Amino acid sequence: MSPEEEKEKLRELLGAAFSEEEIETALTLEPDLAAAAGALLEEFSALRSDQVPPLPADFAQKVLGRLEASDAPSPSRKSRSFFPKLALSSALVFGLVAWFWMGYFRAPVMGPPLSVREAVGSDRQKVFFVRFAIRQPAAKQVAVAGDFNQWKPEALSPSSEEEGVFAVELPLSGGAYSYSFVVDGSRWIPDPAADRIVEDGFGQRNSVLNL
Amino acid sequence: MDRPKSPSLDPDLEALRRCRQGDRQAFAELVERHQNGVFRLIHRWVGQKERAEELAQDVFLKAFRDLSNFREESKFSTWIYQITLNRCRDYWRSQRRGSEKSFVHEAIHSQPSEDPSPETEAVSLGEAGRLRQALDELPGIYRDALSLRYFGDRNYEEMSEISGEGVSNLKMRVARGLAQLRKKLEELK
Numbered sequence: 001m002s003p004e005e006e007k008e009k010l011r012e013l014l015g016a017a018f019s020e021e022e023i024e025t026a027l028t029l030e031p032d033l034a035a036a037a038g039a040l041l042e043e044f045s046a047l048r049s050d051q052v053p054p055l056p057a058d059f060a061q062k063v064l065g066r067l068e069a070s071d072a073p074s075p076s077r078k079s080r081s082f083f084p085k086l087a088l089s090s091a092l093v094f095g096l097v098a099w100f101w102m103g104y105f106r107a108p109v110m111g112p113p114l115s116v117r118e119a120v121g122s123d124r125q126k127v128f129f130v131r132f133a134i135r136q137p138a139a140k141q142v143a144v145a146g147d148f149n150q151w152k153p154e155a156l157s158p159s160s161e162e163e164g165v166f167a168v169e170l171p172l173s174g175g176a177y178s179y180s181f182v183v184d185g186s187r188w189i190p191d192p193a194a195d196r197i198v199e200d201g202f203g204q205r206n207s208v209l210n211l
Numbered sequence: 212m213d214r215p216k217s218p219s220l221d222p223d224l225e226a227l228r229r230c231r232q233g234d235r236q237a238f239a240e241l242v243e244r245h246q247n248g249v250f251r252l253i254h255r256w257v258g259q260k261e262r263a264e265e266l267a268q269d270v271f272l273k274a275f276r277d278l279s280n281f282r283e284e285s286k287f288s289t290w291i292y293q294i295t296l297n298r299c300r301d302y303w304r305s306q307r308r309g310s311e312k313s314f315v316h317e318a319i320h321s322q323p324s325e326d327p328s329p330e331t332e333a334v335s336l337g338e339a340g341r342l343r344q345a346l347d348e349l350p351g352i353y354r355d356a357l358s359l360r361y362f363g364d365r366n367y368e369e370m371s372e373i374s375g376e377g378v379s380n381l382k383m384r385v386a387r388g389l390a391q392l393r394k395k396l397e398e399l400k
Contacts, residue, residue: 013389015360017367018382026386033386036393043342043396044361050339052254055264059250060242063271064235070272125379150293154350170352171384173377 001038009037013044025119112165114193116211128172128211132156132179134191137164139183146179146206148172153182178206223287231278242271245288248363249295255362256299258339266302270295285375292363292373296355303347345395353388360385 001009010023010033018026027034056062117129132144134156143153148170156166178200180188190197194207223244229237249270254263273294274281281290346354359365359373367378367385374381 014382014386015366017378022379022382026383029383030386030390032393033390036390039396040389040393043338047255047339047342047362048364050258052251053260055246055250055267059246059264059267060239063242063268063275064239066268066272067235067238067275119383120379125377127377127380127383129383149351152351154352168350170350171380171387173380 001035003034006034006037009041010034013037013041112162112167112193114191114209126174128174129169130172130209130211131167131169132181132191133159133162133165133167133193134181134189135162135165136181136183139166141184142166143182143185144168144170144179145182146209147177148179153185156181172211174211177209177211179209180204180206221286224283227278227281227283227287230275238271238275241274241287241291245291246271248365249291252292252295252358252363253299256303256343256358266298267295270298273298286372288373289375292359296358299358300347300354303343307344307347341396341399345392345399348395349388349391353384353391356381356384357388357392 007023010027011018014023014026112133112135114133115131119127119129134142136142142156144156145151145153154168154170156168159165159167178198179194180190182188188204190205191207195210196208197205198208200206223241226237226240226244230241246267250263250267253266253270254260257263257266270291274291277294281287346357349357355374356370359370360367365373367381370376370381371378376384
């Protein structure tokens with residue numbers, strides 16, 4: 001396939017809303033994307049070949065029916081649920097104390113700076129490519145969680161260039177974001193390279209990023 | 212030029228307020244307004260009508276039960292699609308763990324394999340399964356953008372409405388997500 005044909009496939013894959021300038025930006029970021037566009041189009045076409053069937057006309061009423069069915073609580077279940085709740089509360093208190101201790105007394109290992117690259121779309125909106133990075137030589141896995149991903153930890157990859165550093169680059173819109181790193185799935189630590197570190201009111205310290 | 216709509220004129224928020232006052236028919240209105248988009252997205256992830264319908268019902272039930280947590284700082288559509296994307300992801304992962312058997316899997320295998328490896332699962336569920344698996348393994352920021360665009364058939368303006376992110380940002384997420392998806396698909400071949 002010629003480079004021009006590959007680019008045509010890429011236009012089709014990305015959609016008509018992409019301007020030529022945005023396609024060039026995408027190719028600067030991902031130079032191999034044009035060559036892969038044809039295969040990706042085929043993958044999605046195969047998925048879309050299965051027509052989505054219509055929902056039954058009474059779908060909303062079925063949802064209401066399930067709501068009403070789940071409204072009546074079982075009294076016996078309620079009475080039995082006290083001790084598990086007590087155990088759960090105790091575990092929660094214990095967990096919070098342990099988490100507070102770990103967050104407070106285990107200082108984060110200083111790491112690389114936060115780097116931000118800016119790009120401007122055809123609609124003049126700025127996109128910020130933020131590289132979140134932290135040095136954690138003893139960690140098996142590191143993730144980042146914050147306002148930008150609904151606090152669902154996003155895995156960082158071990159850097160091939162810097163020993164013990166984990167990093168990920170995410171495109172974000174302008175704004176202020178709170179976030180934190182999650183080390184080995186349980187230890188939440190703020191980013192030492194962040195603009196600011198603030199208390200979140202629940203005993204945890206979050207980093208703040210202003211874009 | 213259209214003037215921006217006042218939040219009080221947003222039909223979803225109007226229905227939500229009536230819903231909070233105990234009007235369940237208002238919730239039915241919300242369901243009817245979003246059910247097709249939610250179902251389409253789930254069906255592309257699940258590939259089976261009955262299961263997709265059940266999961267779509269789960270999404271709306273969860274939304275109803277968590278109404279008190281919705282603070283109207285974002286659109287209802289943003290919230291309902293986030294619940295939908297989470298449910299799709301949870302379902303897909305439970306499939307891979309084998310704890311929630313799909314009808315497709317049961318139809319193919321009379322005895323479901325124990326803890327199938329990702330590779331085995333991809334082969335047993337065919338090409339569409341491989342694509343879903345590759346998508347699931349992407350960072351969430353890319354997975355959600357690609358899900359809305361290619362599974363939910365949303366244009367960038369609609370994606371922006373749903374996610375609250377800027378159009379340019381979403382375009383770059385789609386482009387970078389596609390590049391990562393290609394690498395994942397190569398790994399799964």
